[in-house]
Amino acid sequence: HIATSLPLPSERDHLRPRIDLIVFMIDIKSKYSLKNVEASLAYVDASFFLGKVCFLVTGVGRLNSCSVETNAICKLGEAYCSPVIFCELELEGIRVATAQRLLRILQICAGHIPGVSALSFVSLMRNSDDD
């Protein structure tokens, strides 16, 4: 399901299946997209932040049009205990690789991989300096 912001329109509630993974897409060229994501995060139930949320940053191939600082995005990822993935949608190779990564994450979040659950992501996120 694709949405431009949260919360999701309530009229479609009954048509929606269970949500296993939320990917927040941030366009590094648009400050507006970062603000939109930050505003939408408030509408996400806390239980999703146990590995079922991830941030996807697009447009990193065009470094000269960056409007958003990667520092800010990494801090956001840390604050919400969720992984940040950088990609460039205009390059087919990277696009395909990113899709495969997301699919893998989704399989784990949906419980399709025995022995690994979404909680594993949280433990992988912990900085080794923290301990």
Place this chain on the structure above:
Amino acid sequence: MDETVAEYIRRTVLKIPRDEIKTMLQKWGFLSEAQLQTLNFHQLKDNVSQEVVQLCEENSADIKQAAVLDIIYNHIYQNKRMWSVYQMKKSGEELEYFDITDFKKKFKERLRSALKNVTITFKEYEDNAIWIRVAWGTPHKKPNQYKPSYVVYHSQTPYVFISASVLKSTLPLLCQALIVASNYHDIREMELRSHSLNSLKDIVFKRYSQNFQTYNPKPLQGGNVEPQSADLRIVQENRSEKERIHRLNREVFGDGPQPKLEFAQYRLETMFKSDPKIDVLDKKEPFRCLVKFSSPHLLESLKSLVPAGMADAPLSPLLTCIPQKARNYFKIKDKKGFFPEGFVSP
């Protein structure tokens, strides 16, 4: 033939792209078809222009004919120049019959009485546009043919489009001559500038597709934003929102192509508003700031902002009023009164 004329013709021909030289010379009509046949257009442009000058020599070209060639070049490549729009005002309501010969005569007389050394050339085009080229000299020097002013006047309208010479002092003279010749009593510069002459005409003649307020709340049929993805597994959650945005956008911008502008400039003379607890500026004077939007096609990019998800709908009226107000240079001052807000000065 005068050396300066020869050099001017040579340089003008050099400006023309090789494939266009023949058509332009034909439009010019100064060289006969037979003479044009003798030209070899497949050699270096330098040599082509030398040959053209030779032929012009045979026909004894003078500056008047060279100036016509220049007008033709600038008419075809009009978008290379920056055009400003001027509006003339009549004193009364008299609808006078426009006589082109009378106009030309008065224009020339007015200019020549102020400045002896000028080259004035007229060319009329089918769309009722009168193109005027003026090369300026001084009482002691012959006109500088390389820095002329160009004027486009549609006689049935009070609008004049001027691509002024870099010699700025010539502009008042030019304006004066225009109002005298066209029987108007005043002329003022509008805050509207662009490279695209046709777009400027579209804006002031209201030829672009305008938005009209629709009071009918029923949503438009078939106003589908994007085609349903081929893959039915992708579900658009905000389809109705997207359609609303698309409809709003159509209302604001209309359906057709937008006039082509390259800039919008907003000069702010507003007071700096900060948290009253943090007294940032103790001087109570306006905070001067200039905001400039530039784009190869400004209005189209504004039109695509909201559908592309780069801005919230509705867009600021300061941006969307550009074609209606026929201006792209604004001065924003504080409204005096209880509720200071930006307001656009005339």
